[in-house]
Amino acid sequence: MPERIPPHSAGKPAEPGHRANAVSASASATDGYSAVRPSVARRYDFDAPTDRTGTDSLKFDRHVERGKRPDLLSLWVADMDFPCPDEAVEALVKRARHGIFGYSEPGSAYYQAVCDWMERHHRWRPDPAWFVHTPGVVSALALIVQAFTHPGDAVLVQQPVYYPFGSSIRNNGRHLVNCPLVYDAEAARYHIDFDAFERAVTQHNVKLFLLCNPHNPGGRAWSADELRRLGTICLRHGVIVASDEIHMDFAYSPCVHVPYASLGDEFAQQAIVCTSGGKTFNLAGLQTSNTIVPNPRLRRTLRAQVARSGYSQPNSLGIVATQACYRHGDEWLAQLKRYLAGNLQLVRDHFANHAPAARVMIPDSTYLVWIDLRAWGRYGADLERLVEEDAGLWLDCGDMFGEDGDGFVRINMATQRAYLQQALQQLTDALAAHPPTDRQA
Ligand SMILES: Cc1ncc(COP(=O)(O)O)c(C=O)c1O
Known part of the structure; x- marks a missing residue:
């Protein structure tokens, strides 16, 4: 086995916290x-x-x-x-120097930064009123499963998929229905079998679909056409779509990210979009995510579940970092x-x-x-x-x-x-x- 290099280093490792790439500002x-x-x-x-x-x-x-x-x-x-x-x-340091870390709630500058970013990067502008604060996308997925299904209900996923999708279903005593992605080995690419998807929905009386958009681990940025076909099936059978869009900002040109809720109002009204600056800006440890629910009835249901879980205000440093990144990143x-x-x-x-x-x-x-x-x-x-x-x-x-x-x-x-x-x-x-x-x- 070749000699190992130290973590992250082509040469001398930096001190913890060293910002080798900082420049003047x-x-x-x-x-x-x-x-x-x-x-x-x-x-x-x-x-x-x-x-x-x-x-x-x-x-x-x-x-x-x-x-x-x-x-x-x-x-x-x-x-x-x-x-x-x-x-x-810089924003975190300034906030930390203040030294008081009492309860915090995002203000209008926060929503403006997030919504401007979505519009600039994804041609989709959510309304600040649609936001439900959650301490991470995985937490949000579990809360969604709890809020919109009962024990024993069927929740659909497309494996292989990010493993907390399965655990958020199983840990809550729901029935995981897998409609696997179709692997084209020659092209090394995943596709969706829409007929199999609809069969799985009807056979199992699926209530909720956890969509990974873009897909982890396969990296597919689902096209508007693919999403619309999935969404049409879900609308036809009353399936709520929870679209995990945490990797939304990494589409490599000419690929683009299509927010599920941007497909049109009827799709948005049956959707919950899970977002966060956690992946885009490497803020995962700050445990701050924005769950966006355009439909007021679904939003009330999710908020009630969040309240039952005991979660209220977001992490104060997460608010600061998320706002600064969406504004300046x-x-x-x-x-x-x-x-x-x-x-x-x-x-x-x-x-x-x-x-x-x-x-x-x-x-x-x-x-x-x-x-x-x-x-x-x-x-x-x-x-x-x-x-x-x-x-x-x-x-x-x-x-x-x-x-x-x-x-x-x-x-x-x-x-x-x-x-x-x-x-x-x-x-x-x-x-x-x-x-x-x-x-x-
Ligand atoms: C698709 C997907 N969703 C959610 C997460 C984790 O989100 P959070 O840290 O906000 O719980 C990850 C992290 O790898 C992910 O890949």
Whole structure:
């Protein structure tokens, strides 16, 4: 196995919290917390080393507690190894210096920042009155399941899919109905079987559909046509659509994100759109999400469930950071996406050159790459052993996303390129030591 580089570093690791990519900025007092605005067009350096150890990072500080070898390179959980925009850090520092962290509630500047962003980036302007505050999208999904279904009711998902979809259904005693995505192995791309979808809805009397838009782990940014076809079936059978759009901002040109509720009013009236700045700006630990419910009846029902859960005001620092990012994060995100596109090219080239029997699913969106390793004939715990023991990596293996994902691995490419390169090398070295079975070689 090649010599390991330290986490996130092509060279010397930075101090925890070191902002190697910070550049000068000038103050602006246009709103309460967004204290800094760029004086010049800045260039963010996403190659700059960051060291996340010592920050209680799930990805970098909890290997042993989670039963992993401490030296595994970590590219599993979906957060990024990059600092969020400087404006958010400045706003948080200013707020933290105030020193009082009493109960907070978002004000008009918050809603303006979020709604402006949605309109600028996704041609969809939600009304601030539609917002229900939730402490994360996974929490929102569980609350939605509780609010709109009864124990034993059928909730539909399309596996392989982000694993909390399944747990939010099962943990609440509901019946999970899976209508798997159709995998086109030649194109390495997922599609939807609309007839099978409608059959599943009617056969199981489905009440709620959890849609992953864009799709994690496959990266599909569903087209308006695909969404409309799904939505039409749901409207026909009275199925509420909860659309998890947390990865909405990562669509790579020419792909675009289509917010489900932007399809038209009849679709919006039967929909709940789950959003957050958590993925876009790397704020997951601030536990702040916006659940958008255009229909007043559905909104009342969801708010009542949120109240029953005991949750009330959002995290005060989450409000500050979310507002600052949505207000000032456009250029940062544009540069980040260019960097991620470079990382994706690296992943494609690396597998093409070193493990051509692997099929890399090119994401329309998200910073997650889903790789079909079934040519190697390693599944379940056996694949996990290859990834951990032979390759020295901590990745999400495909069976976590449902049995339809078995034999795949998910790589989180939102990391410094040198670190990604090292991880890819370790993986393809391990694969080379176990040549593919002749089924697909
Ligand atoms: C599709 C999807 N939804 C939700 C989440 C998590 O959201 P939150 O941290 O807001 O609970 C993730 C994180 O990976 C995700 O990929």
